[in-house]
Amino acid sequence: MKFTHQLKFNSVPEWREHYINYTHLKKYIYALAKKEADLQAGGQLTDEENLYSPLLQDATRAEQGPTEEGFQRELDVQLAAILSFFAVKEADLLAKVSELELDVQSLEKIPNRQEASLLSRLGSEPPPGTPQGGAAPGGPLAASPSTLDLARMVATTPPEEHRRVRVKFWENPPRHVFSTSSLHARRAKLQGRFQDLYISLHDLREYLHINKEGFRKIIKKHDKLTRSVDLRARWWPNVEAHLAPATKQQELDRAIAALTDHYAVLYMGGDVSRASEELSHGLREHITVERNTVWRDMAAMERKYAAVSVKQAAGAAGAGRSSYIRWLKLAASCLVFALLLHVEVWPGEANRPRNNCLALLVFASMLWSLEAVPLFVTSMGLPLLIVCLGVLVEPGGSGQRMTPQQAAPAIFHAMFSQTIMLLLGGFAIAAALSKHAIAKQAAVAILSRVGRKPAHVLLAAMFTATFASMWISNVAAPVLCFGLIQPILRTLDPGHPFAKALVMGIALASNVGGMTSPISSPQNIFAIERMSMDGRPPSWLAWFAVALPVSIACNFLCWFLLLRVYQPGRAIAEVRPIKPNTDPVNGTQVYIVVVSLLTVAAWCANTFLQRYTGEMGVIAVVPLVAFFGFDVLNKDDFNSFLWNVVMLAMGGLSLGEAVKSSGLLEALAHDISDLVTGLSLWQVALIFSGLVLVATTFISHTVGAMVILPIVQSVGEAMAGGHPHPKLLVMAAALMCSGAMGLPVSGFPNMNAVSIEDATGNAIVNTADFLRVGVPSSIAAYGIIVSVGYVLMLAVGF
Structure with a gap:
């Protein structure tokens, strides 16, 4: 798959404008290659060179055509924009992760480990009769220990035990914290936030990968088509220094791990592997929907600009049968129309407009309901039939039928209201x-x-x-x-x-x-x-x-x-x-x-x-x-x-x-x-x-x-x-x-x-x-x- 298509299918639609402008950089490279070929041939730059000028940024138009320095400036500008967008999104997502953790802690009424350790250092001792695992006599947290009690239990336990205490809390929450119905509603609301943040964090991590791959591809294309500068050696270290996963993904990975751990406690009984599997399943579904949506958007653009129609495949027999049924519907409608034109529901020549209009009303209704032809085609044919059948009558109660010369402007006047x-x-x-x-x-x-x-x-x-x-x-x-x-x-x-x-x-x-x-x-x-x-x-x-x-x-x-x-x-x-x-x-x-x-x-x-x-x-x-x-x-x-x-x-x-x-x-x-x-x-x-x-x-x-x-x-x-x-x-x-x-x-x-x-x-x-x-x-x-x-x-x- 070409990287242009790969970029379309794998980019986040809402962030599309913030990815590497791969198409623009490619066109710049082609302009560089052409300029280099013209100079090597000993000729001057032709007027055809001006065709490339609209493809270039204003910074390059002041120069004599595209240059290597201008191309490297383009790379620097795009890299800086990508890093700036990443920094803003990373700060925003990490803040949302912290907010979600605070909401979870607020619901649990259990302080985090640092707060628990502080309370312990202030001289608190475990409450009498409380087992090491954190469960009071009579069942898991049956005694509804206070926040200070839970802090004492958590302070001296390793992370695994801390998770076990929290799991037991959610299995049997104290009644003074919230009712069962309230607990269910809050957990359901939190679950959606977990999934959304998990997807967004993975999207941001993938954002780094795809942009790094874009720079690699564009530098490779540059070095292949031009021979003036070896960008692989000169400029690629900038990409490695700023987009390397080891330096940029640590905070994202920690946030993903924290989300998975909290999700395991709230919904998976503390099983981190199951939590990771369920969150990953939601991520895969999200990616499938996003890619299908992108495909449909591309199909819609093709239809808009190239009049391409996408229809489900059908056998020749099925297509022939469908066409036969369509012609049968049209024939039946026309037959009913012809018969009604010769039926006098209201006798007398003076009532001919009413009779013709009744036939026309039934005919149009049949075409619209049977869809023998497209709905708007039926509508387009109505003015012709109205004028030719002499349906319109002069206003004022005279009962005189309008002539075609009178009926045509009258019906067109009625149509545009x-x-x-x-x-x-x-x-x-x-x-x-x-x-x-x-x-x-x-x-x-x-x-x-x-x-x-x-x-x-x-x-x-x-x-x-x-x-x-x-x-x-x-x-x-x-x-x-x-x-x-x-x-x-x-x-x-x-x-x-x-x-x-x-x-x-x-x-x-x-x-x-x-x-x-x-x-x-x-x-x-x-x-x-x-x-x-x-x-x-x-x-x-x-x-x-x-x-x-x-x-x-x-x-x-x-x-x-x-x-x-x-x-x-x-x-x-x-x-x-x-x-x-x-x-x-x-x-x-x-x-x-x-x-x-x-x-x-x-x-x-x-x-x-x-x-x-x-x-x-x-x-x-x-x-x-x-x-x-x-x-x-x-x-x-x-x-x-x-x-x-x-x-x-x-x-x-x-x-x-x-x-x-x-x-x-x-x-x-x-x-x-x-x-x-x-x-x-x-x-x-x-x-x-x-x-x-x-x-x-x-x-x-x-x-x-x-x-x-x-x-x-x-x-x-x-x-x-x-x-x-x-x-x-x-x-x-x-x-x-x-x-x-x-x-x-x-x-x-x-x-x-x-x-x-x-x-x-x-x-x-x-x-x-x-x-x-x-x-x-x-x-x-x-x-x-x-x-x-x-x-x-x-x-x-x-």
């Missing part, structure tokens, strides 16, 4: 947070507080998505949250159940988050508008009183369903912790956080700012300009946006406009409203919530709310018995809009979820995942809204 700008603004914030390691630090902060169990991490990710949706809308929130879990997804194998559970969990939780506040989704804004027709708009507190319990219950049900379907606990015992970035916060990161927080605050205050900005989509321009205009992001980052999601969203908006303009959804809603005459309030809520669930599963939640909510309000006002409840019905319908999440096109969080890919280019979730999890989750949300939500809405007076 403020929602698309919100999506792009969310992409910009997510890209900046991810590129500059802010998202990773947020993930570390969250996961460090919820433990490592997959079920707990999944629940934390879901409630984070719901909370974010509560304040920045469920369009931008999932984009940010998918960025937060990327560090975890990168360490999981393709197709891993936990990866599916995480992506699906954030999508479902973001949909549920659309219920939580009046600004969390556009349909809530429309609902507030309809509920304010009597001059008494609902307060935010009343909305929270209903929406928060409903969303929390929905989240827990979705979480339980994800655990049952994917069973992540069987596939992975614990989530590997993400290493925190210990580099200091820089100005760019502060700038990103400030811009992001200001954008989120403006979104939250949109009700007050809309007189100046008009719509939330205008505010989304702020992060785009702030990040791309000031070199936080570049054009490559812009090109890497999820444009397939944008096209998918545009297709959903175009279909929603067609359903609205043709009068199809209005006709369906009115037909159902005729059936609810004479029914009770709960029965009406049940029926309309079911209608909303079915409709908004296939079309935009926003469009469904715009069309259905006015009808729901009118039905509520006309309720018999003199007790109208239009606000209750409107809010139930609005909540159900967010609860419809059965297909990839059911809301923007789902569209984002199906676009998430692993490093090999394969989608993490697909339509089958939404059918398995999204449909039952939608039904569960429906049940909660018409039961718990219904009772709460009556309680607050809606």
Whole structure:
């Protein structure tokens, strides 16, 4: 293996910038060799020599091309940087080891040997009746000796006996120190710190080896390609003097030995060899994950710049069968489409737009659900079909169908809405947070507080998505949250159940988050508008009183369903912790956080700012300009946006406009409203919530709310018995809009979820995942809204 690849595979990702810059030094050597060859040939330096100048540091550009002195200065600078980084990391890790030892001693209530010896020299004598081994009569430490007693026992015993006393302490700790449950919790927390420090110490020791090997390789290459100076004799002693294991690794080895000894006492009954074996096993697992992650990162870079696709191998027969099934799905969808075009559900030529739109809705839904073609391809074909089928009707109630010349600009106007700008603004914030390691630090902060169990991490990710949706809308929130879990997804194998559970969990939780506040989704804004027709708009507190319990219950049900379907606990015992970035916060990161927080605050205050900005989509321009205009992001980052999601969203908006303009959804809603005459309030809520669930599963939640909510309000006002409840019905319908999440096109969080890919280019979730999890989750949300939500809405007076 070339050393360049060896360096990539064996370096710690967080320290990558602090290793030897092997590629740069190689290019410098090639420039030296070329210069030497040109001079030996008797010629002058050619213009081609200038090609090497961008590869060299500024210190060499002032000279006449590359020189041996400049190359040795490069070596000195890189060696000094490596030693400086090593010194900082070593001091930091040794301080953490000392802190861990102090924490262990504090828990044991046993002083270290030096403190015990000091107490002994002060005149203390072993307590009467105490055996030499440190166990009081009646069993190991049964008498719960005091700290001074333990100090006396430990002072006169060798290290092996000292370890035995500590082992007995942990086997039967005194009750006055802590309870059994408290002991278990503290030991479990300490165990993770032991493993992390053990891995970091070995990483730092390997850091010396790999950099020393890099200098050896580069000097060997220099002496092979150039003959002017023998660096092996002149400069290699610097490496031996500063990177020799005997001089640099003593403190690290002592720290590793101390960690292993403490680990043996706390978890292995004093068996040091078993402790070393278990810690080494964790180290090997860590190295495997790190190398797999590096491989996936390299594959992702290849895909990004060379359009390379990595797919699992399949036999010719399997590939042929898959292609046959795909064509069969497409043929079946087209056949159903052709048949529906000739069926008149609503008779008469005036209703032709509605009939055509129904056929188009079924056709698009079949293509999306069967995935006969990629989801975004179906969306791209919708504008063509909408215009050619004459689905759009002129506004104003005339019923006149638009001509193609009128329909084309109308449908393109509907496709690019403020929602698309919100999506792009969310992409910009997510890209900046991810590129500059802010998202990773947020993930570390969250996961460090919820433990490592997959079920707990999944629940934390879901409630984070719901909370974010509560304040920045469920369009931008999932984009940010998918960025937060990327560090975890990168360490999981393709197709891993936990990866599916995480992506699906954030999508479902973001949909549920659309219920939580009046600004969390556009349909809530429309609902507030309809509920304010009597001059008494609902307060935010009343909305929270209903929406928060409903969303929390929905989240827990979705979480339980994800655990049952994917069973992540069987596939992975614990989530590997993400290493925190210990580099200091820089100005760019502060700038990103400030811009992001200001954008989120403006979104939250949109009700007050809309007189100046008009719509939330205008505010989304702020992060785009702030990040791309000031070199936080570049054009490559812009090109890497999820444009397939944008096209998918545009297709959903175009279909929603067609359903609205043709009068199809209005006709369906009115037909159902005729059936609810004479029914009770709960029965009406049940029926309309079911209608909303079915409709908004296939079309935009926003469009469904715009069309259905006015009808729901009118039905509520006309309720018999003199007790109208239009606000209750409107809010139930609005909540159900967010609860419809059965297909990839059911809301923007789902569209984002199906676009998430692993490093090999394969989608993490697909339509089958939404059918398995999204449909039952939608039904569960429906049940909660018409039961718990219904009772709460009556309680607050809606």
